[in-house]
Amino acid sequence: MIALLRRDLVLAVRAGGGFGLGLAFFLVLSVLVPFGVGPEADVLARIAPGILWIGALLSCLLSLDRIFALDFEDGSLDLLATAPVPLEGVSVVKALAHWLTTGLPLTLLAPGLGVLLNLPPAGFGWLVISLAVGTPALSLIGAFGAALTVGLKRGGLLLSLLVLPLYVPTLIFGAQVATQGAAGLDVGTPLVLLAGISAGTLALMPFAAAAALRINLR
């Protein structure tokens, strides 16, 4: 499994595209927002946590279809299915690789963009914490969506339609943590719930993803 993780990471970094693209998208999106809503500092400060969360979510979405698609095309997914590692494990590793190449960099990049969007100083810590806790759930749910649509032509569009509604609870709690933290309020409840969602998806989504993969590989 560790070998698989290493292979996926190396592929993601060497193949270009996926790795930098999501981050660049996140950057461009955050830069575009002030053009849309105007440059007033207090307006930006109010919406900054939400914008950054939505930006992170969309950037995650961008690279989801690559989780399984490349391996499906060149047949290595079939090999993985017959390998001693169970498909559930493969799904976890794939989601982890996706998180390491998108979720983690996004989390690290977010404070920088917070400066651009005039995020209140109190919000930076909570923004990073909420993203760090919440983005694994995005990758795990995304891996399930990718497993569902792996064999399809034009799967990418369908993937976003399927996955975005599933992101609703994560987005609500994550943005809630970031917003309340920026306003200096107590963030305990949403943070615990967000962590609960991440833990729950970690426990359940690999099984769903593996089930979908088995169906698609039949």
Next chain:
Amino acid sequence: MSFWEFANPKRFMQLSSRLLPWVAGLSLACLVVGLIWGFFFTPEDYRQGSTVKIIYLHVPAALMAINAWLMMLVASLVWIIRRHHVSALAARAAAPVGLTFTVIALITGAIWGQPMWGTWWAWDPRLTSFLILALFYMGYIAMWEAVENGDTAADLTSVLCLVGSVFAILSRYAVLFWNQGLHQGASLSLDKEENVADVFYLPLLVCIAGFVLMFLALVLLRTRTEIRARRLKALLNRERMA
């Protein structure tokens, strides 16, 4: 005769063709009686005026929008566990009906909300949950359309339905947490005190019966269509092979 007799497509076609006219007729009768009763012969509410008449569409549609998803969930489980094709096709047949009911509930709600709350739309927990439900229906239908192979599509959509149900419930609570709303609580419950007044209650019950029967009739009809579509595809494939 056991319930699983329905699982045989041929038996299902026979039974449903006998059942369908009755269910459809009864549903039409209930809807006509209930809606005419509600529209013409109920008094106005002292606070809401005549807008209260929208309840005869809004509440049954909302009720069936959720129950349609539950029915799809049960049908998906039956498909996963017992591999009865009719069950998978029934789930597929129910989805567009459920989506239509969801849209009706949303639209009538918006039209009702405008004079009562002064706004078409509010990001209220109930409204938002229904919007999310509509998104789930769309994703589910899109998944069915996208996959070529019938059995693969049935499997994938079943898994999607199960996972979607979990997330739909999660979203419901997340949304409650996110914003407290304008919407009143349940208008129907077993507790008599909380119910809407009797004058509105009876025609509402008739309308709900009408919507339930209509759902049943439409699902029967659409399942028959899906069974035929599957058979047609199989026959054409065999022809091409020969």
Next chain:
Amino acid sequence: MMPELGKYAAEVISAYAVSLGLLVGLVVLSLRRNARLRDALRQVEDRQRKTNG
């Protein structure tokens, strides 16, 4: 005989119109698809019965 709907007449009537429109649309679409497939299936079945004897 229209009932007195008061100042909310437009809202009530439009709600009924939209809902009934959607329901009728759904029923008509379902019926049309059913009829089309029934005919198509019958054609193919007849054709195959002829060729297969």
